[in-house]
Amino acid sequence: MRKDLDVVLAKPAVEVVRVVRFPLERVWNAWTDPQKFAKWWPGPDLESTGITADVRIGGEFSWGLRRPENGNTYLAHGRYEDIVEHERFVLSWDSIRNGEEYVSGARVSLSFRTVSEGTEIRILHEFLGEAEMCRHYSEGWASAIEKLAVYLDLNGNLQENLGEPSRAILLQVEVPLSAAELWPWLTKADRITQWFPQQAELDARSGGNYSFRWIRANGSTHIRSGAITAVEAPMLLDMEWFPTDWDPAQGSEQDWREAARTMVHWRIRETGQGSCVVSLEHRGFQYGEGLDSMFKGHSEGWQEYVTNLREVTSGREDIR
Amino acid sequence: MVKYSEQELSRTFAALSDPTRRGILRQLADGSTTVSELAGPYSMSLPAVSKHLRVLEEAGLVSRDKQGREYHCRLLAGPLREAMEWIAFYRGFWNARIDSLEDFLASEEVEHDGKGGKQ
Structure with missing residues (x-):
């Protein structure tokens, strides 16, 4: 039991x-x-x-x-x-x-x-609780949110590292903002900290860097940093993401960077009805011993934070 | 055993769909605690934790009693037992289906071998 x-x-x-x-x-x-x-x-x-x-x-x-x-x-x-x-x-x-x-x-x-x-x-x-949850949370907002769909993508479309299939987290959320209104929520530190890390620095230019520090619901503290690899305001933001910390005992930092690197892709698409669909794709998670919990942790984390993003952007009248 | 309606079971699962709320339930399973104790591990305000507790309460998973100045929360077993029954049901269901698939694939082989023998 x-x-x-x-x-x-x-x-x-x-x-x-x-x-x-x-x-x-x-x-x-x-x-x-x-x-x-x-x-x-x-x-x-x-x-x-x-x-x-x-x-x-x-x-x-x-x-x-x-x-x-x-x-x-x-x-x-x-x-x-x-x-x-x-x-x-x-x-x-x-x-x-x-x-x-x-x-x-x-x-x-x-x-x-x-x-x-x-x-x-x-x-x-x-069980797909998110649709239920959406209904529950959107009661007071009457927003244009249709659904929050979560997919754990187990396909091998991305054949990385000698054909080893990798897996990805795919999340989509609709928010009642135009792309231009949404963009600062992904690229401005004082906005990002309202839905994701407690501390953020981000230089939203191709080749710029970011650094996030946050505490998860389970109490663990995380610091992640890396490069912004592509920016097309207000439609596209790509950033590298190292889901693990470098452990000098395991090898050089260079080797770790190559092995651990994953990519976060943000895509914004306007629906033409005053809202836009934000997609998060976090790709490049390898399969292997001990890697399942990391993948799961990231899936749960992104679900939580993307839900937050939807909540803060939907309830923006309350914040301003 | 009390039979919960489908709607109530769906509400239980909706409440369970959030990782923070599952974390709160896990804390409660380890002993009843106050709202401030429950909020401890989360980087969340007390009102935010209270909001999650309200969802859990509406789903019949948690009860809250005011004792002195603080609310004390308790895990209610009924809906969770239904959710566990759902898990046990599908675990048995899928394993039985795969057993059947194995039998079928083995029988296909016999059939195939049989045909092969006649040719």
């Missing part, structure tokens, strides 16, 4: 990782060929109450199951949000258990990779 409590307090999500002794292509086909899928999805104990799958991005699925001995039913339905052939697919997931909705608004990400024993299947089933 305590273990489940720790899980739910770490993140309201279920992660199942399994290795099956079959080649990736056959595993992938079993999931994505609807005829094959319908054969195995119910398993030996359950029966199908109808399985449909339109396997393309945006296509709908509906997978119904029933346990004959007690009549319990479970129906999952939603859309294929993303499909990367032989790598992963992502489903929006609503479910109906015994005729009643069972926690709507989840996302299921399935990723596949070849390992020496066969194929590793990673299933991440997470």
Whole structure:
């Protein structure tokens, strides 16, 4: 029980990782060929109450199951949000258990990779609280916020460091400002400190430097600095980001800079309706031992701070 | 066992979707504490922590009683148990699905071998 409590307090999500002794292509086909899928999805104990799958991005699925001995039913339905052939697919997931909705608004990400024993299947089933939270927080604001979408991007689009796939944090938020109004919130120290670090210096020119110092919700203090690598006001800001500290015992500073460097890309796009969409892409996190917690920490941190950014920019009447 | 409605369970998960609020619940799981104690590890004002506590309270996860000058907070187990049940349900669900997938892939092999034998 305590273990489940720790899980739910770490993140309201279920992660199942399994290795099956079959080649990736056959595993992938079993999931994505609807005829094959319908054969195995119910398993030996359950029966199908109808399985449909339109396997393309945006296509709908509906997978119904029933346990004959007690009549319990479970129906999952939603859309294929993303499909990367032989790598992963992502489903929006609503479910109906015994005729009643069972926690709507989840996302299921399935990723596949070849390992020496066969194929590793990673299933991440997470509750998307942000949409709910948005509704909750925006009550008093009546702002143009539509959604805060959070994606943990596990794809291998970026093949860095000898083809080792890296992963990225992608966040999007809509704020009720024009791009020109938003821009200072990303580039002026006295604005940045209202949603992210307690102390900030930033020279928003290509080749300029920044330095942030802040304390996380868990009490840990962080100092990060680096170069601003590209600036196109008020649409684009790129900065390098070193997610770890240099440890002289591990090697030279130069080696560390090369190995640890990740990139933060800010993009601002106006919607044409008085608001703009701010995208944060933090790319270049490597896979490896001990790196998962760093990636997770950054994901959680950015979610928190981008939420803050939305709050301070949406409630700007209160601040001024 | 009390059966929580889907709406209440969704509200629990919405409350749990914020890392600060999960941190507060973790502190509460380790013993009941006052608002100022809860605010301690966060670089956050007391009103900001109170706002999070209000969300937790509305979700039925936390109760607050005024004792003297301070509010004392307590973790309420009911909704958390539902959330844990959700986790346990899906852990079992996904493992059972993969078991079934393995059986299917193995049977495909037998079928394939069978066909191969006839050719």
